[in-house]
Amino acid sequence: MAAFVTDLFRRLWRWTKRICIGLFILQFLYILLLKWVPPPTTFTMLQNRVSAWQDGAPFHYQWVSYDQISPYAKLAVMAGEDQLFPDHNGFDFKSIEKAWKHNQHNRSLRGASTISQQVARNVFLWQGRNWIRKAIEVYFTFMIEKIWGKRRILEMYLNVAQMGPHVFGIQAAAEVYFHKPASRLTREEAAMIAAVLPNPVRFRVNPPSSFTRWRQQYLLQQMRNLEGDEDIEALIRK
Structure with a gap:
């Protein structure tokens, strides 16, 4: 036995x-x-497709290549989400430390995810806050930084990030909100879209709230501050 x-x-x-x-x-x-091919879908997109179908609302998503995206859109998301994106290896440890200290003493949680971490979560994982998902996110962040590189990560982010209710990607956002392709977005329009990224369901591009307009102006200033940085200029002009 x-x-x-x-x-x-x-x-x-x-x-x-x-x-x-x-x-x-x-x-x-x-x-x-995925270094060369767009992802067929993501968990978040699938959930939103079901939600849109239940609500009888349209679902907007269209992949667009990196060279068909306005440089202002690339600059705006870095200004709002990850100003050290060209320089770090996927993790901004100073921001992580600040967020951890803040969350120890405040009910409102502060995030510190880089664009790379957000892409890892959006493409491969599910939304939510737990240590298991966070640990897996670290692994995928490391892998895409090593395999994809910054240009592909930023291209992926601009295509799969949610930018409004049932709106995914910069091309869909440009068409829904401004009736133009992503390549023709102006500085102000790109900043307005980037302004809602922290919470694209709560904050709206059209009509924008007073907070969204304030954040747009803040991002425009940050974009001006970042212009001239050699690493950022090289990335957005590729």
Whole structure:
């Protein structure tokens, strides 16, 4: 009997290892594939598609290549979401430390996710706050930084980030809010879209709230401050 149980555990262990190795290879190949191919969908998009269908509302999403996106849109999201994006390796440890200290003493939680972390979460994972998801997010952030590079990460962010109720990506946002392609967005329009990114369901581009207009003006100032930075200029002009 003991020999049978031992043999059973050995077989289970072998199959567990094979499954884990297989899953690792599959996810690695998927990350590699997405370096060149748009993702078919994301968990957040799927949830929103269902929600839009239930509400009888249209769902807006259209992939657009990096060179068809206005430089102002690239600059605006970096100004609002991650000003050190060209320089870090996926994590802004100073912001993480500040957010951790803030969250220890405040009910309102402050995030410190870089654009790379947001892409890892949006493309591969689900929304929510728990340590398991956060740990997996760290892994995917590390992988896309090593495999994709900054240009692809920013391109992915601008295409999969939610930018309004049932609106995903800069092309859809440009068409829905300003009736033009993403390539023709002005500085002010790009800043207005970026202004709602912290909470694209609560904050609206059209009609904008007083807070959204204030944040747009703040981002316009931050964009002016970032212009002239060699790393940022090189990234948005590629």
